[in-house]
Amino acid sequence: MSTETPLLQQHFIRQIVRDDLAAGKHSVIHTRFPPEPNGYLHLGHAKSICLNFGLAGEFAGTCNLRFDDTNPSKEDVEYVEAIQRDVKWLGFEWAELRHASDYFEVFYQAALKLIRGGLAYVDDLSADEVREYRGTLTEPGRNSPYRERTVEENLDLFQRMRAGEFADGSKTLRAKLDMASGNINLRDPALYRVRKVHHQNTGDAWPIYPMYDFAHSLSDAVEGITHSLCTLEFEDHRPLYDWCVDKVDLANDPALWQSLVAAGLPTTPSKPRQIEFSRGNINYTVMSKRKLITLVSENLVDGWDDPRMPTIAGMRRRGFTPAGIRLFWERIGVSKQNSTIDMGVLEGCIREDLDAKAPRRLAVIDPLKLTITNLPADHAETLTFANHPKDDTFGSRSVPFSPSLWIEREDFAEVPPKGFHRLKPDGEVRLRGVGIVRCDELVKDAAGEVVELRCTLDLESRTGMPGSDRKVKGTIHWVSARDAVPAVVRLYDRLFDVNDPDDDSDGKTYKDHLNPGSRRVVHGYVEPAAAGLEREDRVQFERLGFFVADMHDHTHAAPVFNRVVTLRDSWAKQA
């Protein structure tokens, strides 16, 4: 199956890695996945996870999981736990689990080195003043009046920042670059800020915290990362990334990371190369952390793992498979072009994986009674069904059969449309694994609605009999009313009713475009073998779609299923 060995896209990052290895630039590659623990992981993160861990695995390198926890005011342990769970679930193992905060002492020493080299200075400007001095996109900035402080003064001030002598926001450490640069990131970017906040990993040990550019680049170098993969918006930061790595030069200055050696952390600093790729946007959903958090906190969805959410946790509860998600990102590829991927591609990958891996079961989600009149009412039989139509290793199961059945309401039409292959008055259809029935009689209620079909079963056409090869146009599924187990079935659809919920140019926001029909809960019946499934087991309910036993709510006595995705339906399409 292509699910096992997806066709590998020869994308540009894979080529760079291959070339670097071939040229002997590296003997092994090291990558990392560096999430900030301030939210749950989503499908977009999965792209980065698949890329970083995937490349490392493919080329026999290693990949670290690193929490980019340099801003304690936004981060939370709930997230660090969820992130680890999600990465593992996706099928990846990190070589080492690190935190940027593990390197705080290294960063501090590195900052002192920059100060000594006249490459950084302590600035007293307020945030507002810094903004003013920075200039605009089209006008250069101006030098801070504190820019020419002496090395001694800067050293003293920065050490006192570290000692906690100054209030939040009163001072920053800035790189001394070029206030006139066309690249605004190079207009003396902040390296450290004062923030007397408790940190989830380091407690109250630090009153100052490093900024992203400084911490991220040095973290990569400390960990010996060879290829630092990130998204397009960091392209402008690359000169700063390289500046930090080069000026600090960890590889030639072991004293800077002595603290790590002492702590027993293996350290071989590298000169990492940052490579940017485009994010993968998906239509009919939102992927920004802010919007996802809002959906959760305002109870617009049922938590982070709501099956409609594009979070890893949500997709897991929905019943999506790790292999399907990995296949999806491999199929999409990696480039630098902005793009929006059709949700249908993801669904197709999930179907492809599940078609091969999900055993089949019978279930009816919109029940209509069908009675077989030419069998005794107390007739009871046990039929044997294959669990998979083309893979014998799935084995078989027993399915109870009786003359009193539930069939799908949409498999009967009193006035059939053209091309209808299912049951109609005086028409014939095959009951899956049973034989051919003819609809003799309709029973209607007072409102005129059909409530029961009375049919005769052609005994010659029973499955296994020579007459079973008689051709009828349609085959429908059923469950024995006497034996079936009532089940709650949740039918999910896209969370938003517009292609691009992020587009608010019409004055409406994503919240105005929530799809009211995105979750329907129905009560149906499943065969006993489906009720007996374990939580998170996935099956195909024949002719309906793929379903998963809900990881929280499902029990054998009261089964609860989530619809993962429907089957492709070329009939529904034309109808």
Place this chain on the structure above:
RNA sequence: UGGGAGAUCGUCUAACGGUAGGACAACGGACUCUGACUCCGUUUAUCUAGGUUCGAAUCCUAGUCUCCCAGCCA
């Protein structure tokens, strides 16, 4: 009007001066005790205008459009 990046079938993506290819979707057909799966076939693309060249998606020139950057966020 500063700096950075990107424009190729409907969508995603390949090409590295030499036949614009693949995947997905769509459409048509075969098969079918799942209108699924599978199989076969078909349609559709180089942002524009010039130039270099025997030959240009690729190189050059000039435009056009899109995205990112003015956090003490990442």
